[in-house]
Amino acid sequence: MWIEGAKQAGVEAHPWDNLAEEPLPTSVEIEGTTVPVKWLPKPELGESGGDLRNVVFVYESAEPHLRLRWQWQARGDFGPVEHRITIENLGGQEVWLLMVDSLRLDWKVTPTQNLRNVYVEKGADSPSAEGTHLETVSDGYNWKGKSSTYAHPVKDEKREIIPAEIVCDSNGNGWYAGVEFSGRTRISLERNGTSLKSVLGLDPEPGPFKTRLGPGETFETPTVFLGAFRGGPDGAGNQLRPWVRAVLGNPVTWKDPQYPLMVNNSWGSGMQVDEPLALKMIGESKELGLEMFHVDAGWFRGVGDWYSEPKKFPHGLAFIADAAHREGLRFGIWTDWTQAALDTESGALNVRDPKVSDWLVTDLKPDWKPEDFKGQTIDIGVPEAHDWAAKEVKRIVEDYHLDMLEHDGYLVAQGCVQTDHPHGPPNRSTMRVIHDWASDFVLASNSTDVSYHAVRAYYDIYEKTRREHPGLLFEICNDGSRMVDFGSAAHGDYFSITDTYDPLSNRRAFYDTSHLLPAAMLESYVEKWPVPKPENFLYMLRSGMMGWITIMTDTTAWTPEQHEAARKAFELYKAQLRPFIRDAQxxxxxxxxxxxxxxxxxxxxxxxxxxxxxxxxxxxxxxxxxxxxxxxxxxxxxxxxxxxxxxxxxxxxxxxxxxxxxxxxxxxxxxxxxxxxxxxxxxxx
Ligand SMILES: [Zn+2]
Missing domain, CATH: 2.60.40.1180 (Golgi alpha-mannosidase II)
Structure with missing residues (x-):
């Protein structure tokens, strides 16, 4: 059925046949007991539009009373088709669903067919030595790629991927598939004889996965996309990138002729940012031809206390925003709006407040302390925490006259010890808690379920904020590229693609990430780097100018010659490079x-x-x-x-x-x- 939809969407016919039957869940749990489920087709409830752009099969189970929708959709005039499964609880009883994969593929291949799997890592922290993987898919190949809300690279261990696979034959033809979700997900690819199997969806590990479905609630598998291409990995990318723009992207953002913007960011001076520095940087930005002034961490009273520090900003942040606006610049700020710490002022998210401590992903020891810009994450999958965060984001955007909001750090929970949250409880005997940079990271049986709820809450907050503030930009940073996926791409406007900002790291992270995501969405921060000669200076700038560029160095330390060279380079970017970055293959x-x-x-x-x-x-x-x-x-x-x-x-x-x-x-x-x-x-x- 999907191939019909794909043809309609302009994908050329190809020789791939999917033999996989997607099994519907055979049982659920009710009050700790396994209950079998018998699905009956309900064709009268399905949809099959004449143009085959949206095909829905509906099944129902009478007892327990559940409705399953199995959907294929072609939202673009070209590019991949999308698939999702939803299960709705129509009964009056709480039901626990077990793992439901988003998509299972089983392609028939010939034993002699040469195949390659191309996938890319997140640039999390620093890009690794490899980053872009081109692997031969020989008989017995067995690969798994994982993604989560916060990639935590460990030396010599497999790194998280941007959740997609590009499978290509020796003529450069093939198919690609990916996951539009920021929670814990996985893609597997296995070749055995004439069978090439791939499974995409939530990560069942460490598991066993279970998710609660209250009366009237609906579970939705992460949406996945599947497309066919010619022309090798770049052929796939030249179809996928414009599709991400057209289907997942924010149309208001792409209509903005200044997108991707050129930015001046205060982190070149670290936490020392204050009003005099901000005003000086606004002047510098204007003179250099930059288009947005971005105040990084350091402006606030404390972690979780997202009010400007009066000693640093005696006139507040809106005053800085207005100063930027008067110079024709846009204004954005750094936040980590799900983090709590110890500030006790009114409006602060205080970990010792009994209400807030119920939202935290772990119970903190009495001597716990935050770091300069790091605290403990709250689980916004909890409705009260979601509501607090939604209000706080709204306040920050409106009170500080923002054109851009950056979120950093461990924002969206993927593991939680609490037993009274909407997600399931953890199995404490197999649970691991890692304390890193003031935050607790929990890896437990319920981690995927925790991420499922928290990601939905995150999407909900940003969808609402976008509706209320069209034109507001969202930067997705997360300590540099730790939540890069096609779900965050659908809810934000650009990604910080690594947390290491030298020219080589910037080019490596760009090389990897640009296989899958539009160049305009890929932000490189350009930091201070040794530039003994003028050509080294241009090399440094251009290494961050292939997509979105943010300058993150004290430009007042530049020589007059460097100022002039930068001004010319930025002018060239706006006049000639940006149109390619937006529109070109x-x-x-x-x-x-x-x-x-x-x-x-x-x-x-x-x-x-x-x-x-x-x-x-x-x-x-x-x-x-x-x-x-x-x-x-x-x-x-x-x-x-x-x-x-x-x-x-x-x-x-x-x-x-x-x-x-x-x-x-x-x-x-x-x-x-x-x-x-x-x-x-x-x-x-
Ligand atoms: Zn929780």
Whole structure:
């Protein structure tokens, strides 16, 4: 059925046949007893629109009284189709559901078929040495990728992925699938003989998963998407990225011609931000041509006490916002609005307040202390905690005249010891609690269920805030890229893609993440870095200019020459690079950056017949030149090349050369860069 829907949505027919039957849940638990469920089809309740864009099968169980909806939907005019299952409790009794996967695939493959699985890690903390994985799917292959609300990388252990898989044959054809949910999820892929199986959905581990379904309540599996592509992993990305924009993205954001914005962020001065610094940065932002001033952590009275510190901001934050607005800049701030600490002032979320302590994910010891900008997370899956947080977010946005709200840290719970919350209780005998950076992280049998409820609450709060404040931007940071997935992509406007901000880490995180998500949504913070030569300065800036750029260094420390170079680079970004970052196709035209050798990235906008290549030379002294094999061009056309820094005179090259031997770039010095603009030459008479 989905293939019909996919065809309707403009996906070309392909040779993949799914043999998996999706089993409906065979039992539930009621008062601790397993009760079998018998599902009967209810065709009269289903939907099958004439255009096959929305197909719903409905089943019901009489006792216990449950209704299951099994839905396929094609929301885009192109790209993947989406699938979800919902189960509604129509009876008067509480029911516990066991694991319901979102989607099971079982493709028939031939024993000789060469297949690869491409997946990417979250840039959480620092990008790892690998980041983008291209694995051969041979007989016996057995892979599992996991994602959660807060990736916690552990050295030498598998890292969390952005939850998607791209499965590709040797001709570059294949299918991709991913999960539109920020809770604990997993994707598995297994090849055995002629069977290639994949399962997507909530993470059953550590489990066993159980979730409560009260009378009138509905459980919904994470929505998954499934699409078919040609042209290898970049072919998949060039379909998926525009689909994320068109279907999951916020239309108001994408209509904004300044999106992705150029930002000046105060973290270059750390927690020391205050009114004089803020006003100085607003002036600097204006002079440099930046478009938003972003106050990072340090502005508040304390963790959980999201009121400006009067000693630092005697006139409050709205005063700073208004000052930014007067200069034509937008204004945003850092928060971690689910964290509580010890402040006792009115409005503060205090862990010792009996009401608040009931919302915390663990019971804190009497000597517990917060850190500068870290506290203990509340579980917003609890309705009262959700309501408090929704009101607090509204107050912060309105009182501080915000254009952008960043959330950082461990925001959405994924593990909780409490037994009187909507999620199930943990099994205490197998429970683990990790204390890190002032917060407790619980890994227990109920973790996936905790994340399920808390993520729904998080989405609800941001959906409501967006309705009330169209045009408000949400930055999803979470200590740098720890909650990057297709559910957060549907509820926020851009992601911090790593928490390590040197040029190589920025390029690595961008290389990985941009396989799956629109470049405009991918924010690189550019921090202070040694720049003995002017070309090192441009290399540093451009390493963060392939998507959304946020400057996070004290720009008053820049020399007049650096100011001028930055101003020119920002002007070029707005006039020429941003249109590609928003609209163009993207090609990964090198191996993943290693900082030693060359790396590069190509944008190509076929509609305008224009593109750009970002070329970076690594640290090695004896590699003055490199050939980038380009993509997306036509062999029989000609292209005018413009070298922005003048490393070569402008000239014309044939498409066949650019696609064959490649674009030749030469740079004198290591750790330098060039931007090569491509312009299709009109056919000669
Ligand atoms: Zn809880």
């Amino acid at each position: 993207m090609f990964h035209i090198s191996a993943r950056p290693d900082g030693v050798h060359w790396d590069g990235l190509e944008y190509w906008d076929a509609t305008r017949g224009k593109g750009v290549v970002y070329a970076f030379r690594g640290s090695i002294p004896d590699e003055a030149g490199h050939h980038f094999i380009l993509a997306g061009l036509q062999a029989n056309k000609h292209y005018r090349l413009h070298f922005e820094d003048g490393s070569q005179p402008d000239h014309e090259v044939s498409g066949s050369e650019l696609l064959g031997q490649g674009l030749s770039v030469r740079l004198w010095n290591p750790l330098s860069s060039e931007l090569v603009f491509l312009d299709e030459v009109a056919a000669r008479k």
